[in-house]
Amino acid sequence: MTEATVAKSEPLVPILANFAQDVFDTVREPMLVLDAGLSVHAANAAFYSTFQVSPAETERRRVYELGDGQWGPPSLRTLLEEIIPGNSVFNDFVLEHDFPNIGMRIMLLNARRLNDHFVLLAMEDVTDRRRAQGLLNQIEAYAQDVVDTVREPLLILDGSLRVHSANRAFYQTFHVVPEETERRLVYELGNGQWDIPALRTLLEDIVPTSSVFNDFELAHDFPVIGRRVMLLNARKMRQSNHAELLVLAMEDVTDRRRAEAEVAKAKDAAETANRTKSLFLANMSHELRTPLNAIVGYSEMLQEEAVERQLQDFGADLQKISISGRHLLGLINDILDLSKIEAGKMELSLETFDIATLIAEVASTIGMQAAKNGNTLEISHAPDIGVMRGDLSKVRQGLFNLVSNAAKFTHDGQIKVLAEREEMDGREWIWFRVLDTGIGLSADEIVRLFQPFTQADASTTRRFGGTGLGLALTRRFCQMMSGDVTVHSVPGEGSIFTINLPATLSEPAAEPQIREGAPPVALLPGLPDEQPLAAIGTCVLVIDDDPLQRDLLQRFLSKQGYTVRTANGGEQGLLLARTLLPAAITLDVMMPDMDGWSVLSALKSDPALSDIPVIMLTMVDDPVRGFTLGASDYATKPVNRYKLSRILQKYICLHPPCPVLVIDDDPSARALTCAVLQKEGWAITEAANGIEALQSMERERPSLIFLDLMMPKMDGFAFAAEVGRRPEWRSIPIIVLSSLDLTSEDRRRLNGNVETILRKHGDSRETLLAQVRDLLDGSKAARMPLEQPMELTV
Amino acid sequence: MTTILIVEDNEMNRDMLSRRLERRGYDVLLAVDGATGVAVARDRKPDLILMDMSLPVVDGWEATRQLKGDRFLQNIPIIALTAHAMANDRDNALAAGCDDYDTKPIELPRLLAKIEALLPAFAVVEGIS
Numbered sequence: 015m016t017e018a019t020v021a022k023s024e025p026l027v028p029i030l031a032n033f034a035q036d037v038f039d040t041v042r043e044p045m046l047v048l049d050a051g052l053s054v055h056a057a058n059a060a061f062y063s064t065f066q067v068s069p070a071e072t073e074r075r076r077v078y079e080l081g082d083g084q085w086g087p088p089s090l091r092t093l094l095e096e097i098i099p100g101n102s103v104f105n106d107f108v109l110e111h112d113f114p115n116i117g118m119r120i121m122l123l124n125a126r127r128l129n130d131h132f133v134l135l136a137m138e139d140v141t142d143r144r145r146a147q148g149l150l151n152q153i154e155a156y157a158q159d160v161v162d163t164v165r166e167p168l169l170i171l172d173g174s175l176r177v178h179s180a181n182r183a184f185y186q187t188f189h190v191v192p193e194e195t196e197r198r199l200v201y202e203l204g205n206g207q208w209d210i211p212a213l214r215t216l217l218e219d220i221v222p223t224s225s226v227f228n229d230f231e232l233a234h235d236f237p238v239i240g241r242r243v244m245l246l247n248a249r250k251m252r253q254s255n256h257a258e259l260l261v262l263a264m265e266d267v268t269d270r271r272r273a274e275a276e277v278a279k280a281k282d283a284a285e286t287a288n289r290t291k292s293l294f295l296a297n298m299s300h301e302l303r304t305p306l307n308a309i310v311g312y313s314e315m316l317q318e319e320a321v322e323r324q325l326q327d328f329g330a331d332l333q334k335i336s337i338s339g340r341h342l343l344g345l346i347n348d349i350l351d352l353s354k355i356e357a358g359k360m361e362l363s364l365e366t367f368d369i370a371t372l373i374a375e376v377a378s379t380i381g382m383q384a385a386k387n388g389n390t391l392e393i394s395h396a397p398d399i400g401v402m403r404g405d406l407s408k409v410r411q412g413l414f415n416l417v418s419n420a421a422k423f424t425h426d427g428q429i430k431v432l433a434e435r436e437e438m439d440g441r442e443w444i445w446f447r448v449l450d451t452g453i454g455l456s457a458d459e460i461v462r463l464f465q466p467f468t469q470a471d472a473s474t475t476r477r478f479g480g481t482g483l484g485l486a487l488t489r490r491f492c493q494m495m496s497g498d499v500t501v502h503s504v505p506g507e508g509s510i511f512t513i514n515l516p517a518t519l520s521e522p523a524a525e526p527q528i529r530e531g532a533p534p535v536a537l538l539p540g541l542p543d544e545q546p547l548a549a550i551g552t553c554v555l556v557i558d559d560d561p562l563q564r565d566l567l568q569r570f571l572s573k574q575g576y577t578v579r580t581a582n583g584g585e586q587g588l589l590l591a592r593t594l595l596p597a598a599i600t601l602d603v604m605m606p607d608m609d610g611w612s613v614l615s616a617l618k619s620d621p622a623l624s625d626i627p628v629i630m631l632t633m634v635d636d637p638v639r640g641f642t643l644g645a646s647d648y649a650t651k652p653v654n655r656y657k658l659s660r661i662l663q664k665y666i667c668l669h670p671p672c673p674v675l676v677i678d679d680d681p682s683a684r685a686l687t688c689a690v691l692q693k694e695g696w697a698i699t700e701a702a703n704g705i706e707a708l709q710s711m712e713r714e715r716p717s718l719i720f721l722d723l724m725m726p727k728m729d730g731f732a733f734a735a736e737v738g739r740r741p742e743w744r745s746i747p748i749i750v751l752s753s754l755d756l757t758s759e760d761r762r763r764l765n766g767n768v769e770t771i772l773r774k775h776g777d778s779r780e781t782l783l784a785q786v787r788d789l790l791d792g793s794k795a796a797r798m799p800l801e802q803p804m805e806l807t808v
Numbered sequence: 809m810t811t812i813l814i815v816e817d818n819e820m821n822r823d824m825l826s827r828r829l830e831r832r833g834y835d836v837l838l839a840v841d842g843a844t845g846v847a848v849a850r851d852r853k854p855d856l857i858l859m860d861m862s863l864p865v866v867d868g869w870e871a872t873r874q875l876k877g878d879r880f881l882q883n884i885p886i887i888a889l890t891a892h893a894m895a896n897d898r899d900n901a902l903a904a905g906c907d908d909y910d911t912k913p914i915e916l917p918r919l920l921a922k923i924e925a926l927l928p929a930f931a932v933v934e935g936i937s
Contacts, residue, residue, distance in 0.1 A: 303891060304818065307913040311824040314916070318831070343913065363899055 046135040047128070052077050052094055055132060064139065066115045081114035093123060094133070102127045109137075120144045169262040170251075175200050175217055178259055187266065189238045204237035213246075221248050221260060223695055231267075243268045285577075288356065295353035302346050310339035348483040355490045362405040362494055364519060369399045369433055369444065372410060377431060380417045388426040389450075391417075395433035402444050403518045404495050412488040412499065416448040416511045419484070424452030427508070435517060442517035443497075449510050455503040463501065464489045488513070495519050496586075520582075553577040554790065555596035557587035557613060559605040563633045567600060570783050576790065584608025588616055591623055598790050603632040603643075603768050611752070611764060618648055625660075629789050631782065632768055642777075642785050643734050645721070646747035658690045661749060665718055671697035675716035677707045677733065678751065679725040687720055687751070704728025708736060711743065719748045723764060731767045738777075738785065810927060811835040813854035815845035815871065816889070817863050821912070825858070828916055842866030846874050849881055856927055857886045858919075861901060869904040876905035885926035889914070 038045060044061035046054055053076050062068065067081065077094070078086035093107050107123040122138040158179075161168055167184035171177060177196050185191060190204065200217070201209040216230050227248040235241045245265040250258055313336040320329040354360040377393055384391045402409075413431075420429045432447040455463065464485050485499070492499045497515035554576045558564045561582070568578045579594055581587035583605055591599060599617065603610040610630055617623045631642035647661050674696040678684040681702075688698050699716065701707035703725045710716075719737075723730035730750065737743045777785070812834045816822040826836040837854055839845035843866040849857060857875070861868035868888060875881045888901035888909045901909045908922050 307818075308820040308824070310913045311821065315824055315828055318828070322831075340913075 041136075044137045044139075046077065046137075048077055048094070048133045048135060050131050054080070061137075064116070064137075065113065085113075087111045090123075093125065098125050098127065098133055167264045167266075169200065169264070171200055171217075171260040171262060173258055175260075177203070184264075187239070187264075188236065207237045210234050216246060216248065217260075221250075226250075241268075242266055243271045292353040292356040295349055303343065306339055306343050306346070310336055310343060313339060345483070348487055351487055352483055352490065355487075355494070360490075360494065362408070362519070364403055365406055366401050366403045367406045367409075368401050370395065370397075372406070372413070373431055373433060373446075376410060376413050376417055379414065380421050383418065384421040384424075384429055387421060387424060389421060389424050389429050390427075391421075392428065392430045393432075394430060396435070399433055399435060402515070403520075404515055405491070405519075408491040408495065409513075409515065412491050412513055413446055413448075415484045415488045416446075416499075416513065420448050420450035420452060420509070420511070424450045424508070427451035444515050444517050446513040446515075447510060448512075449508065451508040454505040454507050454509055455501065456505050460501055460503060464499070553579050553594055553596050555587065555590055555594060555599045556580045557584065557599060557605075557610075558602040559583050560602070560633075563602065566633075566779075567783075567786070571786075571790070574787055574790075584610075584613040584616075587613055591617060591626070592620070595622070596626060598627045598629065600629045600631060600786060603630055604765050609765065611760075614648060614752070627789075629786055631786060633779065633782065642738075642782055642789070643731065643748075643750065645734065645750040646789070647749040649749060649751050658687065659694070662691075662694055665747060671695055672717040673697045673699060673714055674718045674720065675699050675701060675707060675710060676720045677701045677704065677725070677730070678720070678722035679703055680722070683722065683751075691720075704730070704733030704736070707733055711737075715743070716746060719746055721748050721750050723750060723752050724760065729767055731764075809833075809835045810856070811837060811852065811854040812923070813837040813839065813845065813849055813852070813857045815839045815842065815857065815863065815868065816860040817841060818860070821860075825914060832920065840864075842868060842871030845871050849875055849884065850878075853881070854884060856923060857884055858923075859886050859888050859906065861888055861890045869900060872901070872904040872906055887919075887922055887926065 038056075039059045041058065042060050044064040045058040046061060047056040049055045053074055054072050055074075057069070057072050062072070065081070072080060078091070087109065089107075089109055090111075093104065093109075097104055097107070104123075104125045107125070109121040109123050110119070111121070112118045118141075119139055120141045122140050124136045124138070126134045126136070128134050161170075161179075162182045164181065165183050167187045168181040169177060169184055170179045176199050180192070180195055185195070188204070195203060201214070210232065212230075212232055212234075216227065216232075220227055220230070227246070230246040230248070231243065232246055233241070233243045243266070245267050247263045247265070249261045249263075251261050252258055313332050317329055317332040317336065320326070320332060351360065373393055373395065377391055381391055417429065417431060428449075428451050430447075430449040432445075432449070434445045434447075436443050436445060489499050492513055492515060495515050496519060497513065499511065499513045501509060501511050503509035554571055556564055556567045556571070556578055558567065558580070559582060564580045564582070568580055571578045579590060579596065581590045585608060587599070587601070590596075601610045601613055601617075605613075610632075614628060614630065617626065617628060627646070628648060629642060630645065649658060649661060674691055676684055676687050676691070676698055677700075678687065679702050684700055684702075688700065691698050696718075699710050699714065701710050705728045707719075707721075708728075721730045721733060728736075734748060734750075737746065737748065810833075812829055814822060814825055814829075814836060816825065816838075817840050822838055822840070826838060829836050837848055837852055839848045842863045845857070845859065845863075846866070848854075859868045859872060863871070866874075872886055872888070875884065875886065882905075885907040886905070888898075888904075888906040889912055890898075890901065890909070891912050898909045907926055910919050910922055
């Protein structure tokens with residue numbers, strides 16, 4: 015029908031005319047072509063379908079008459095009669111009208127004069143879109159309510175870092191009003207007192223490269239409210255008009271930080287007090303013993319004289335003095351032992367001894383006491399129970415304690431002493447069990463049984479006699495020997511006390527685990543109980559087979575203010591690591607039972623432990639030298655994207671792209687690492703061995719190094735040693751990548767390399783210790799900025 | 809007569825031990841510190857020495873080392889006496905050359921047994937060395 019229209023304007027190009035007609039009918043927007051008298055010259059298919067009308071009731075009608083005159087809104091008249099004549103084009107004229115058939119619609123009209131005769135009117139139905147916009151506005155209002163309700167101060171910034179808005183909490187927290195806040199540059203807030211270098215770093219360097227930023231700590235002396243520590247979380251938010259806003263949420267952690275500091279201080283004070291107490295007890299008990307020795311000695315001497323001179327009356331009284339004196343002496347000795355253990359001064363003296371002989375000795379000493387209460391004492395063990403290695407006097411004292419208690423609290427009953435040898439976890443254990451049919455213990459009593467200084471209940475003291483230190487001591491002794499003592503008991507029926515000790519204690523174990531709070535329920539041999547300790551998390555665990563190096567590191571690190579725990583090998587180290595969750599671990603590379611590499615691999619594959627910084631080092635005595643790998647982190651190959659990202663989170667690149675050096679001889683392994691780094695926006699340099707890497711570093715100093723250990727030409731160790739020797743390179747964090755499953759050949763090679771380095775250019779002990787201290791201090795700051803560290807400490 | 813040298817700085821301990829040993833028929837010599845102890849041993853060559861370990865001037869470990877380093881005196885048995893049964897005390901005493909070790913307060917029967925075990929079957933005749 016409109017072919018004629020188009021043909022009239024361009025009669026010479028019918029193909030183009032047909033094409034235009036096709037377009038006209040294909041577009042989804044309703045279109046009208048009006049003539050100069052505003053009558054409909056033509057309408058397209060979309061028009062008819064949208065307004066549900068036919069050509070017959072449309073063509074050649076005045077536009078206002080369409081749909082029985084309902085197409086005559088004044089605004090349309092304004093557009094057609096006043097605006098169009100003066101403009102050849104007019105866009106986005108909003109027409110909101112209750113149309114016949116289709117009801118209330120919002121149309122966007124675009125008008126275009128085709129020539130002097132015709133006007134093309136294109137309509138776009140934006141009703142739905144406008145409705146959605148309305149909903150969006152409601153949501154925004156709702157969001158604003160939420161924003162105003164949260165207690166965290168929120169600051170919303172636009173792309174030019176001007177304040178778009180802030181929430182009520184912000185105004186209240188910082189004592190400001192919207193007038194002095196909105197539309198201002200964030201740095202200008204509070205008369206320029208918000209111009210904080212660290213905030214600039216966050217907003218200008220860090221935020222632009224990542225859409226989310228969490229827990230950026232900002233300590234600052236704010237106007238009005240004074241010095242505060244704020245944790246900033248930043249999030250980018252897209253607005254409906256596509257502009258990007260930055261939501262800055264602030265959490266005031268001043269009080270929390272202060273409380274944390276106070277807790278740490280209180281803990282230090284408590285530890286100091288405890289050490290002072292132990293020292294006091296040790297000194298006091300020593301001072302008490304000297305006069306007591308005289309009392310005991312002279313009363314015994316007088317007893318002898320009384321016998322010689324046949325003064326029986328004196329003899330009995332003198333005996334009472336000496337027995338009481340010896341009893342008092344025993345108590346003082348127990349206190350001294352316990353305070354020595356707590357002060358870490360108790361040592362083990364190892365010897366190999368016959369188990370049957372030990373039991374017979376203890377039984378014969380207590381036999382009289384048992385018989386006095388009408389008890390039978392029975393001993394039972396395999397005839398070939400054999401020998402064990404441990405501290406004989408402590409094993410004897412423990413066993414004596416248990417049997418003596420059994421004899422004391424059992425009347426007209428049975429006492430059995432059993433011994434067994436058993437293999438568990440590839441280790442031989444000796445189990446001593448003391449069974450009695452005595453009064454038994456309640457659950458409450460069991461909990462307090464092994465705790466020193468808690469036997470405050472006078473009735474318990476009367477029942478048990480003594481100081482109540484005997485069992486506490488027994489437990490500490492057993493734990494010193496990598497074992498423990500446990501109890502099962504039913505009140506009124508009897509008790510079973512069990513001592514378990516390794517059959518062969520190779521060397522003095524680490525200082526005993528003081529576990530006051532742990533109820534002494536049955537434990538696996540050698541394993542600290544399943545209940546996790548109260549998170550210590552602040553100590554450094556030293557894993558080293560050499561007692562001298564262990565001692566050296568312990569003393570050095572203690573002096574630096576670290577709480578130190580030690581382990582004598584890989585097995586014990588892993589055990590302690592899981593129990594203590596230390597803040598950092600120092601690990602000897604070369605150990606006999608399980609070398610450092612295996613321990614490292616085990617640490618890194620345990621999710622609970624994989625984030626604990628590990629410092630690998632080794633020391634030799636001749637000459638006095640040592641070596642530390644100086645690495646900030648370890649990852650096992652093949653690198654897993656998640657693991658690598660996690661490590662990278664610890665290093666903040668202030669001015670991206672930061673240069674990173676990836677050193678690996680295996681191109682495919684390098685590619686894997688690089689792929690992840692590239693994604694995170696690092697500028698990567700690659701090197702196939704240490705020499706190449708050093709050459710590259712001469713040209714450009716990287717912010718971070720990924721280092722494979724086993725490489726030809728110059729391996730990871732030599733490289734690390736070289737980097738450590740250059741002061742300008744020493745602070746570059748090195749992340750060591752090592753294979754998860756090292757073969758024994760690999761290990762031999764690694765250890766051989768360490769030995770070579772020790773021989774050739776190992777560091778002096780002082781230098782090594784200083785390095786360890788620096789590495790530990792570095793690992794305390796969990797997030798390590800790669801450049802300009804000063805700015806972050808503002 | 810068997811002669812025993814007691815090296816002990818505590819007057820009461822010295823007094824008690826010497827009286828109890830004398831009552832059992834031993835001749836007792838006394839010294840109040842390590843240096844005097846070594847001098848008395850050189851001078852009088854006792855059959856056995858009871859050595860307290862924490863002594864003034866020269867301590868028991870050092871005195872023992874000096875005695876055991878002297879070829880005229882090294883055969884005299886020395887029993888170390890220490891205040892408390894610490895395992896390392898015993899090890900240290902034995903390492904310094906003591907022949908045996910006992911703890912204070914003295915349990916006389918036990919100490920006598922140790923003394924008898926260390927004394928030669930017949931008393932050393934003076935002047936033989």
